Amino acid sequence: MSLLTCQDLSLGYDGREIVRGLNFTIGPGDYLCIVGENGSGKSTLMKTILGLQAPIDGKVLTGDGLKPTEIGYLPQQTVVQKDFPASVWEIVLSGCGNRMGLRPFYTKEEKQLARENIEKMGLTQLTKQCYRELSGGQQQRVLLARALCATRKMLLLDEPVSGLDPKVTAEMYDLIESLNKSDGITVIMISHDIDAAVKYADHILHIGQEIFFGTKDEYVAGGFSQAFLKGGDD
Amino acid sequence: MSEIFEKLSLYLNYPFVRYALIVGVLIALCSSLLGVTLVLKRFSFIGDGLSHVAFGAMAIAAVVGLTNEMPLVLVVTVVSAVLLLRTGQNAKIKGDAAVAMISVGALAIGYLLMNIFSKSSNLSGDVCSTLFGSTSILTLTKTEVWICGILSVLVIAVFLLFYNKIFSVTFDENFARATGTKAGAYNLLIAIVIAVIIVLAMNLVGSLLISALVIFPALSAMRVFKNFRAVTICSAVFSVSCALLGILISILAGTPIGSTIVAVDIAGFFIFFMAGALKGGIKR
Numbered sequence: 001m002s003l004l005t006c007q008d009l010s011l012g013y014d015g016r017e018i019v020r021g022l023n024f025t026i027g028p029g030d031y032l033c034i035v036g037e038n039g040s041g042k043s044t045l046m047k048t049i050l051g052l053q054a055p056i057d058g059k060v061l062t063g064d065g066l067k068p069t070e071i072g073y074l075p076q077q078t079v080v081q082k083d084f085p086a087s088v089w090e091i092v093l094s095g096c097g098n099r100m101g102l103r104p105f106y107t108k109e110e111k112q113l114a115r116e117n118i119e120k121m122g123l124t125q126l127t128k129q130c131y132r133e134l135s136g137g138q139q140q141r142v143l144l145a146r147a148l149c150a151t152r153k154m155l156l157l158d159e160p161v162s163g164l165d166p167k168v169t170a171e172m173y174d175l176i177e178s179l180n181k182s183d184g185i186t187v188i189m190i191s192h193d194i195d196a197a198v199k200y201a202d203h204i205l206h207i208g209q210e211i212f213f214g215t216k217d218e219y220v221a222g223g224f225s226q227a228f229l230k231g232g233d234d
Numbered sequence: 235m236s237e238i239f240e241k242l243s244l245y246l247n248y249p250f251v252r253y254a255l256i257v258g259v260l261i262a263l264c265s266s267l268l269g270v271t272l273v274l275k276r277f278s279f280i281g282d283g284l285s286h287v288a289f290g291a292m293a294i295a296a297v298v299g300l301t302n303e304m305p306l307v308l309v310v311t312v313v314s315a316v317l318l319l320r321t322g323q324n325a326k327i328k329g330d331a332a333v334a335m336i337s338v339g340a341l342a343i344g345y346l347l348m349n350i351f352s353k354s355s356n357l358s359g360d361v362c363s364t365l366f367g368s369t370s371i372l373t374l375t376k377t378e379v380w381i382c383g384i385l386s387v388l389v390i391a392v393f394l395l396f397y398n399k400i401f402s403v404t405f406d407e408n409f410a411r412a413t414g415t416k417a418g419a420y421n422l423l424i425a426i427v428i429a430v431i432i433v434l435a436m437n438l439v440g441s442l443l444i445s446a447l448v449i450f451p452a453l454s455a456m457r458v459f460k461n462f463r464a465v466t467i468c469s470a471v472f473s474v475s476c477a478l479l480g481i482l483i484s485i486l487a488g489t490p491i492g493s494t495i496v497a498v499d500i501a502g503f504f505i506f507f508m509a510g511a512l513k514g515g516i517k518r
Contacts, residue, residue: 050412051411052408052411052412067414068414069414071413073409073413075406078406080275080276084274084404085460085461087462089461090401090461090463091405094401094406095413097398097410097415098413100399104394104397104398133460146409
């Protein structure tokens with residue numbers, strides 16, 4: 001069984017097609033990295049998987065008991081969030097929103113879940129802190145805790161290390177890896193960082209002029225990635 | 235000092251003064267609740283835009299000769315609010331430009347209509363009182379006070395029931411949508427509530443000063459407090475206190491109510507600004 005299947009997907013916006021003929025499946029416990037140049041359609045693919053945008057053609061199917069609204073999403077930071085007055089607690093708790101339906105308030109279980117995820121991300125000391133006063137790495141961990149409240153199965157990470165310094169970047173990658181390995185959470189990550197993608201992921205999806213989908217070993221072995229690997233060193 | 239209290243208790247015997255206080259406090263409370271969301275969503279100016287739309291609708295009502303203009307004004311404003319918040323997301327004309335366009339357009343058309351068709355001899359007085367709400371709060375009828383009360387209770391109830399959703403949608407609309415919150419529906423709800431508040435608030439401060447009621451409490455609270463709930467509660471308290479103080483001062487000093495409230499709001503903002511600077515030290 002696969003958690004997520006994309007069938008003959010064509011992506012784009014305003015009726016303009018960017019990517020066509022995208023086919024891939026993701027199984028439980030996979031770690032997929034989506035790489036490609038700027039403007040190749042990585043973010044559009046992510047929005048389509050999340051249901052924020054309709055595909056031009058083809059289908060995104062979820063299976064194995066995963067509902068489309070149960071994908072934990074780690075977005076890139078928006079301008080609005082930079083000066084938003086919210087505590088870590090409020091933000092993480094809002095990840096439980098997909099369990100609520102029309103119920104107006106959070107239950108004890110949801111609050112407990114939020115507490116657990118805050119602890120898992122090592123943020124317990126900062127629970128009452130204001131989000132905008134945290135460091136970049138701490139902010140990412142807050143958003144990751146929120147995403148974990150929304151899912152038990154699959155995380156979608158949109159360039160989770162952009163703007164972080166090398167040390168924090170490494171910590172972030174380790175954290176994601178432990179979620180994947182120890183908690184068995186499927187990870188889909190958009191990344192510019194090919195080296196890290198090859199190091200951590202087990203599957204690679206490369207979109208652009210040519211599309212590649214396969215395991216990391218196939219990607220490294222095939223001459224396909226060489227040019228991009230060299231070019232992506234900077 | 236006792237003179238002031240004597241004067242106040244004398245005025246408080248008049249029902250219209252009591253009405254003004256009740257309506258003033260309710261409107262201040264409602265407008266401050268959504269102010270936080272609007273400021274954070276970069277829609278600070280929607281209050282201004284919509285109030286000008288309401289002004290235009292009032293002009294039309296006056297020209298057509300409607301005795302009760304409230305329903306027409308309410309409908310027109312709600313429709314504009316929905317359109318404005320919708321264009322904010324994906325339109326060819328971006329949010330701030332659309333607000334500016336509608337705001338200026340409605341103001342011009344409203345004044346034009348009043349100018350051409352008005353039977354009143356004191357046109358500039360009429361326009362001035364619609365824009366600045368100079369006297370209308372003192373001429374409220376009992377029915378208007380009731381309507382205002384019921385709508386305020388509705389607004390507050392909606393806000394409390396959907397507080398958590400409003401937070402999610404304001405903080406991160408994409409995440410909310412991806413995890414199955416109907417962000418579009420909540421944006422619509424926010425738009426309708428804002429329109430209702432603005433039509434209510436026109437009685438108090440007039441269309442020009444509504445933005446102040448929406449923005450000042452939120453911005454002041456955000457200087458000092460660091461989480462959403464505290465900011466919301468603080469801005470509600472701030473807004474109500476300023477409105478009360480403003481109305482009392484204007485009664486005692488005989489100044490226009492709307493502008494006096496806004497002046498108190500501005501003073502309050504500076505106090506909070508200083509407090510925030512002291513609290514944050516050199517950091518900010």
